[in-house]
Amino acid sequence: MKIENSRQHTLSRLSKILDEEIESFKNRPLNQIPYVILDARYERVRHKGCVRDVAVLVATGINLQGKREVLGFSVSLSEAEVHWREFLQSLTKRGLHGVEYIVSDDHEGLKAARKAVFPNVVWQRCQFHFAQNAQSYSPKRALKKPIAEAVRDIFNCPSVDDALSMKEKVIKKFEDSAPLFVKWLDINIEECFSVYSLPRSFHVKLRTVNSLENLNREIKRRTFLASIFPNEQACSRLVGAILMEIHETWISDPLHYLYMPDREELIKNNKIYRRNVA
Secondary structure, eight states: OOHHHHHHHHHHHHHHHHEEEEEHHOOOOOOOEEEEEEEEEEEEEETTTEEEEEEEEEEEEEEETSSSEEEEEEEESSHHHHHHHHHHHHHHHHHHBBEEEEEEHHHHHHHHHHHHHSSTSSSOHHHHHHHHHHGGGGGGGHHHHHHHHHHHHHHHHHSHHHHHHHHHHHHHHHHTOOOOHHHHHHHHHHOOOOGSSSOGGGGHHHSHHHHHHHHHHHHHHHGGGGGBBHHHHHHHHHHHHHHHHHHHHHHHOOOOOSSHHHHHHHHHHHHOSSOOOO
8 A cells, every 4th residue: 555655645646747748848938930830630639527629729930040949739628719829829928029920720619719819920721722622612523633743743833823823724634524623722712822922942840730649649649549648637738748849959959940041032122012010
């Protein structure tokens, strides 16, 4: 009994230390971060006697040195606007400023919160998710793959003018066979073109949320054995520990994720067509 009590005391003490470290990480001061990426994943958690899928909201960014950072995370009951807004506001309260460009998918709650907290910041709609969504507008299964390939052809264009030209070709190609897709494409695809305002060397890394989804896959791999968390605190503890470790790896990496002199050169030449910041 004494041994068991001693183990429980040790585990409780270690959990308390870890919780304090995670809380310190979550509330550390932030600086100027020009590029921000937002996404979420879901974990199963017991909440008020029921098992619920709770959203883990995550924000990463690239700082002025071209290195990635985990800016923060939040375990929330959903991706509703109120939860995304509270999370984004927590980042600005910690000092996040100088945001020039945000990458995310088109989730309604996130979109509304982003507009409220960062109303003047350039938004890049994730091209990967857009290409996936395009397939849902296909009138038949046989057209899904050609539609996805056509959208990717647009995104692989080297300039916004080339992309607009390719868009018109795609519209002409599918206007008879997939009219709903054509209408949706024409209205929405230019939300995916903000990346063309950035240096060419940044395009692959900042046109999708894939870098954050890779991080989320790592979280999934390491939380798999937990299956169902007993409460939100346990979920936050494990996810927070994983994100702290990833953040420290990114910051200590001698290699830079982005070559920031390309950004300075672009600013100097006044080639950024929109430079609103928050």
